[in-house]
Amino acid sequence: MSGPARESHRWKWLLVSPALIVLLLAASGPLMIVLVYSFLSPGNMGGVSWEPTTEAWFRVFWSRDIFEPELVTLNDSHIAIFQRTIWLSFQTTVICAALGFPTAWFIATRPARTRMVWLFLITIPFWTNLLIRTFAIQEMIRGNGTINTVLLWLGVIDEPLDLMFTDFAVLLGMAYVFLPLMVLPLYAAMEKLDFRLVEAGYDLYASRPQVLWHVILPLVKPGFIAGSILVFIPSIGAYVTPRVLGGGKTMMLGNLIALQFGQGRNWPLGAALAMVLLIIVVVALIFYLRVTGAEERARNDRA
Secondary structure, three states: OOHHHHHHHHHHHHHHHHHHHHHHHHHHHHHHHHHHHOOOEEOEOEOEEOOOOOHHHHHHHEEEOOOOOOOEEEOHHHHHHHHHHHHHHHHHHHHHHHHHHHHHHHHHOOOHHHHHHHHHHHHHHHHOOHHHHHHHHHHHHOOOOHHHHHHHHHOOOOOOOOOOOOHHHHHHHHHHHHHHHHHHHHHHHHHOOOHHHHHHHHHOOOOHHHHHHHHHHHHHHHHHHHHHHHHHHHHHOOOHHHHHHHOOOOOOHHHHHHHHHOOOOOHHHHHHHHHHHHHHHHHHHHHHHHHHHHHHHHHHHHO
């Protein structure tokens, strides 16, 4: 490397060093603390005792009998929470994709001068606090809320539906909260779509479903993948929405972690659960990078 190139390279590192230091102290540092806590023993009244052990990791999926510690069984409650968290997050992603695709398509096919207005309407919910939006959903689905009032007035039901503190309530709340995160990547992919390819499909006598399946969906697939990651990852760690709409009946992984650091006073177990959540997120990101990387290589090979 020549002298000027080496000097330019050094200046680039100097310019990014403040951001790297912030990331190291504000992100990596706390994660390392959580990782260390997961290998310690719980304190008497919260906190940790500096006695190294892997008991917290063991108790993530297993449990010991109180009177016979050597008797080990699966921790059914934790496994049920993991299953519920992944299943509700997956359902949220599917619902957001099903609703986000036609919404993004509608915006992308509007005249250029009105698209910004529709995007503005999509992003308005981000201007409101998440807790307030969650309470708005609660107002709609509670016993004497908007949904039950309308259904009773129409005569569809004879008594209010019990919607609060159910998986349905949590699913509805998360789909509402995370829907814009699916619409925006899909819109970004559709905005770059060459609609002449769609017209060419019709010219070749393809039906609407065939054009959708063989032309549109493959071209906007990167938007689907990016939107799915943006929805699935925060859904797995959601805390406010399951806490308000699910109560104590529908607990998700984020609520379980908060419970261990709070009332449970078992910080090592909470730290181990948090690290498991991080591992799930990393696996999802690796899957995203592998898929997008394979598509990028395929496009380069075709080019």
